Amino acid sequence: MKTVMFIGYGSMARKVHEMLPKDIKLSTILASARSAERLKREMGESVTIITAVEELIKTPDIAIEMAGQEALKEHGLKVLQKKIPLGVVSVGAFTDEKFAVALHDAAKTQGVNIHLLAGAVAGIDGINAASLAGLDKVIYQGRKNPSGWRGSYADELIDYDSLEQSTIFFTGTAREAASLFPDNSNVAATIALAGVGLDETQVELIADPALTHNIHHIVAEGVFGKLELSITGLPLAENPRTSSLAAFSALRLCHQVNQVLQL
């Protein structure tokens, strides 16, 4: 039986756990210190709860970060140094160049891969293939109900009480978006890393009170032609910021651990 360690056990990780394939076991949760005791009571003997990589006794086959950019910075390097392949959803942490280089170098030295998950969007494969021939521009638009932006830097940019129609509250680069909105715009960084980079990818963030879904719209143009893709993603019931597809992309990595045929 192959084993997985989750870094973080919030809305996304709980959904992935619920849907894990039968041949993969959640062996360990690397939790925050504030949640560790509660999770120990909830999980009993079935899952080991730790708060630092150094506490690991049995090495899992893979680790998947679903805990946020700061948590990835706290634990990512140590996971790789234990030769554990690492799946990442908080891709916006790669806006920190020093961290990105350190993570990359640790993975290379240890001979393990970092899997940057597509998360809430699709088309990352096509954008990445197209970038090899040359991309002229990539634009990402993230559109959510105000509840999907609340609690973020958007609170300083949006007057939620008077918001009656779709409003663009941020225009900038993917680097700016993914670092200013660390819990809401990781996909901007993922699209950027696949395509024209963090400083060339244009981003627009929009709050729309009429929306019940998170809409991700990507336009990419280059030597290959043009890609235009829109996803109307249902947010997780427990967290309106997070699209359910993001959880399913982590679930996909769990399936891939035992798959010979890699799509």
Ligand SMILES: NC(=O)C1=CN([C@@H]2O[C@H](COP(=O)(O)OP(=O)(O)OC[C@H]3O[C@@H](n4cnc5c(N)ncnc54)[C@H](OP(=O)(O)O)[C@@H]3O)[C@@H](O)[C@H]2O)C=CC1
């Ligand atoms: N690429 C993509 O498409 C997407 C990426 N994301 C990323 O995924 C992250 C998780 O999303 P979601 O599950 O919805 O968020 P939640 O807030 O529901 O869950 C986050 C979990 O991580 C835990 N955590 C926080 N800090 C640490 C730490 N230092 N070490 C270990 N665990 C920690 C939290 O614990 P506690 O409750 O104790 O704080 C909580 O259990 C987001 O923060 C975002 O960065 C999200 C959506 C889409």
Ligand SMILES: O=C([O-])CC(=O)C(=O)O
């Ligand atoms: O789940 C989403 O809609 C996107 C998201 O929060 C992120 O990229 O961090």
